[in-house]
Amino acid sequence: MGRYDYFGYGPYVSVAQKKINAAKLAAKLTKKGEKLDPVSLAGTKLTTTFWGKSWNANLEQYRDFESRLPRGRSYLRHGAVIDLKVKDGSVEALVNGSSLYKVGIQIKPLGAGRWKDLKKECSGQITSLIGLLQGKLPAPVMEAVTREKSGLFPAPAEITFKCSCPDYAGICKHVAAVVYGIGARLDHKPELLFLLRGVDHLELIAEAGDAVAGQAGDGDTGVVFEDISGIFGIDLDDSSAPAATVSTISKRKIVKKTVAKKTAKKAEISTKPIAKQASPAIKKPTKKVAKKIAKKSKSVQQ
Secondary structure, eight states, rough: OOOTTSSSOOOOOOHHHHHHEEEEEEHHHHTTTOOOOOOOSSSSSSSHHHHHHHHHHHHHTTTTHHHTGGGHHHHHHHHHEEEEETTEEEEEEEHHHHHHEEEEEOOOOOOHHHHHHHHHHTTTTTTHHHHHHHHHHHHHHOOOOOOOOSSSSSSSSGGEEEEEEOSSSSSSSSHHHHHHHHHHHHOOOHHHHHTTTTTTGGHHHHHHHHHHHTTTTTSSSOOTTTHHHHHHOOOOTTTTHHHHHHHHHHHHHHHHHHHHHHHHHHHHHHHHHHHHHHHHGGGOOOHHHHHHHHHHHHHOOO
16 A cells, blocks of 8 residues: 555554654754744643633534634644644644644734724723633623624625645645634734734723822722733733823832831831930939939948
């Protein structure tokens, strides 16, 4: 038979061997200086979070994709997607099959009017950036962002695919593996969905930030803006963050400094009266008093 059988199929390769082959190829490319970002699954599930599951569910509901996408599931589970990079409106990936294939996906940015409508519909309902990225959202917001064709997720007409393999199908198994790989990536970096659609996720909580900014210094605001970069790896520098977010953080810092200064002043003032009261007790006696004390001591001795 040789390498291929009568029907043109190659020899059977076990799942374990496929994973080993993919790992070897990734190691070889890394050694050559390639910076790879492979998609690896912790278990058998393709996705585990709201954003990852919603990405897959959105594309699977379209008839254009429902019969073609499943071809990529096993590829992803076998570790075939050895590199996947999400950029502004595009995805570039390397998939290990019978050869190494390059996959490119282009996604149209969300229309300005559609984004405006989404922000309006979600206005005042998202009060935490952490809650947004964890998918802990009120039911109306979840329904709005996942709505077919008018939500945040792309429709088939907004996506174009290309693969270097000889399969001329619109969605080959390598492309399908990358599509599911994007869902797996959103499990860990949900902010990438907003990057793909060309919108700023911070705008969804801007109005909530405005409401909170006026309360700065009045206690706990209930909205968490601090140390988010450490949790999610998002760069929240002053240039990209909304004014409300920056002002809230600034006011909190000012309040903390003011309280600290007042506490230090009170401590300093409270020690002064004690020093004044204690000082007369340690004064030296006058000469007259000293003479009288000396006479009395002599008379007592006699």
